[in-house]
Amino acid sequence: MLVVHPSQLEMPVKPTRTLRDLPMPPLDPRVGRVTGQAMQMRADHHGLIHETLRTCGDYGRLRLFWAEAIVIASPEGAKCVLQTDAANYNKNNMGYREVARVLGDGLFTSDGDQWRDNRVVLQPFFTRKTLAHYGEKMRKHSEDLAGSIPEGPVDLAEETVALTLRILGDCIFDEDFEPYVPLMLEEFGTVLRIVNERVVNHVPLVDTLNVLRERTFQASLGRFNDAVQELVDKALADPDRAASQTSVIHALHANEATRDPKNVRDQVITMMFAGHETSAVALQWIFHTLATQPEWREKVEAEIDAAEGFDELPVLERVIQETLRLYPPVWIVTRRIEDDVVIDGIEVKKGTLILVSIFTIHRNPKYWDDPDRFDPDRFLPERTKDHVKGQYLPFGMGKRACVGSRMAMLELKTIVATLLREVRFDLAPGSAMHIESSLTLRPEGAEMICTRRQRGPS
Numbered sequence: 001m002l003v004v005h006p007s008q009l010e011m012p013v014k015p016t017r018t019l020r021d022l023p024m025p026p027l028d029p030r031v032g033r034v035t036g037q038a039m040q041m042r043a044d045h046h047g048l049i050h051e052t053l054r055t056c057g058d059y060g061r062l063r064l065f066w067a068e069a070i071v072i073a074s075p076e077g078a079k080c081v082l083q084t085d086a087a088n089y090n091k092n093n094m095g096y097r098e099v100a101r102v103l104g105d106g107l108f109t110s111d112g113d114q115w116r117d118n119r120v121v122l123q124p125f126f127t128r129k130t131l132a133h134y135g136e137k138m139r140k141h142s143e144d145l146a147g148s149i150p151e152g153p154v155d156l157a158e159e160t161v162a163l164t165l166r167i168l169g170d171c172i173f174d175e176d177f178e179p180y181v182p183l184m185l186e187e188f189g190t191v192l193r194i195v196n197e198r199v200v201n202h203v204p205l206v207d208t209l210n211v212l213r214e215r216t217f218q219a220s221l222g223r224f225n226d227a228v229q230e231l232v233d234k235a236l237a238d239p240d241r242a243a244s245q246t247s248v249i250h251a252l253h254a255n256e257a258t259r260d261p262k263n264v265r266d267q268v269i270t271m272m273f274a275g276h277e278t279s280a281v282a283l284q285w286i287f288h289t290l291a292t293q294p295e296w297r298e299k300v301e302a303e304i305d306a307a308e309g310f311d312e313l314p315v316l317e318r319v320i321q322e323t324l325r326l327y328p329p330v331w332i333v334t335r336r337i338e339d340d341v342v343i344d345g346i347e348v349k350k351g352t353l354i355l356v357s358i359f360t361i362h363r364n365p366k367y368w369d370d371p372d373r374f375d376p377d378r379f380l381p382e383r384t385k386d387h388v389k390g391q392y393l394p395f396g397m398g399k400r401a402c403v404g405s406r407m408a409m410l411e412l413k414t415i416v417a418t419l420l421r422e423v424r425f426d427l428a429p430g431s432a433m434h435i436e437s438s439l440t441l442r443p444e445g446a447e448m449i450c451t452r453r454q455r456g457p458s
């Protein structure tokens with residue numbers, strides 16, 4: 001058995017409890033004996049996981065039909081799984097397998113050598129040096145939207161998806177993604193909705209029997225895959241662009257370990273998905289949050305109006321960090337254990353499902369004062385110096401941490417600053433927002449209204 005060493009200690013930690021000793025949230029009195037907590041999960045995915053912190057503490061146990069899972073709500077546990085002992089965990093579980101039906105063996109879903117070879121090729125698109133070329137492109141696309149968005153009710157989900165896609169296409173594909181926006185909204189939207197349903201509402205066998213849904217899924221996926229293949233073929237047919245290596249497609253094709261056509265397709269789809277969905281959701285949260293925090297919105301607007309460029313916007317940066325703490329778009333990461341392990345003194349058997357709840361860690365009162373309160377000043381440098389490793393992880397941690405985290409932070413800052421110079425988003429009177437959790441955590445239900453701003457003194 002492999003024993004994990006929490007980093008502060010030199011001595012190996014002996015297990016003091018097993019998974020079976022961990023508390024469980026209450027079972028549904030009617031069906032819980034058979035389903036475990038699967039039905040509660042179906043009703044309120046993130047609510048159930050978050051509830052384990054209140055009923056069980058930092059580590060809780062769930063049973064989803066016959067599968068045992070450990071829910072981790074502590075930074076130390078997250079560090080064990082995602083960093084210290086990451087080699088002993090893989091992504092081979094039901095959630096990632098479902099996502100892989102769409103993304104194939106892309107960077108997000110694969111493991112082992114294939115993952116490493118592709119990460120080496122894709123990483124250079126996200127270095128500080130490369131990012132320097134992205135800022136201007138991000139600003140231009142944001143200005144286009146700021147200039148064209150009409151006053152009145154606005155579909156923020158649609159606008160942010162379209163904007164982040166255009167930026168993604170320009171920055172890492174060197175391609176105009178405008179023609180793909182309707183496709184992403186429609187076909188990819190359908191595919192993701194069905195993946196979500198199958199992951200969150202998983203009932204063994206029932207999913208397999210839902211033939212109609214599967215047909216819709218395959219039809220939308222087919223149309224989406226055709227468009228991606230066309231994108232790849234078109235890019236590779238252009239010798240000038242191949243020589244300049246400004247697109248991930250050419251970088252993947254130029255490398256022997258990654259040029260296999262299926263691999264290129266899988267990586268392209270993964271980048272198209274991972275590179276826009278999370279950033280779009282983060283933007284929706286930022287605008288919703290600012291709409292309900294007028295005091296902070298005024299501070300951000302004043303800072304943006306007074307700034308020459310976008311390099312120094314500390315208040316906005318803290319607002320973004322705090323929004324990602326309260327509403328992390330990737331609110332949970334899951335793993336499967338390859339070999340028996342000890343996590344923070346708990347003996348856990350091979351095959352157990354691991355649920356690292358980023359949402360819950362970000363609201364664990366042991367680490368965050370008054371955790372549900374929106375307070376961007378938690379991220380003042382003098383306050384973050386006391387943070388422990390794993391306490392704040394909107395981009396994950398360890399070797400599988402987000403490859404696009406720096407690009408995402410630059411993108412969020414640039415988009416929010418550019419838009420807020422021109423427009424303001426408010427909640428429509430009487431409309432209320434609730435948290436919807438699926439693969440990502442989304443704000444749902446609130447209608448947003450856009451108005452043009454009278455700029456303050458610059």
Ligand code: HEM
Pocket residue numbers: 107108109119270271274275276278279282328329330333334393394395396397399400401402403404405407408
């Ligand atoms: C606010 C925006 C974003 C958030 C919150 C976010 C969050 C995350 C998280 C938590 C993970 C780790 C998942 C795990 O451990 O299982 C991840 C992985 C990943 N992200 Fe992001 N992400 C964002 C934006 C982006 C962008 C802009 C890109 C690319 C352009 C990107 C590409 C990826 C990829 C490819 C992976 C898999 C990395 C690997 O396993 O090597 N993400 N992201």
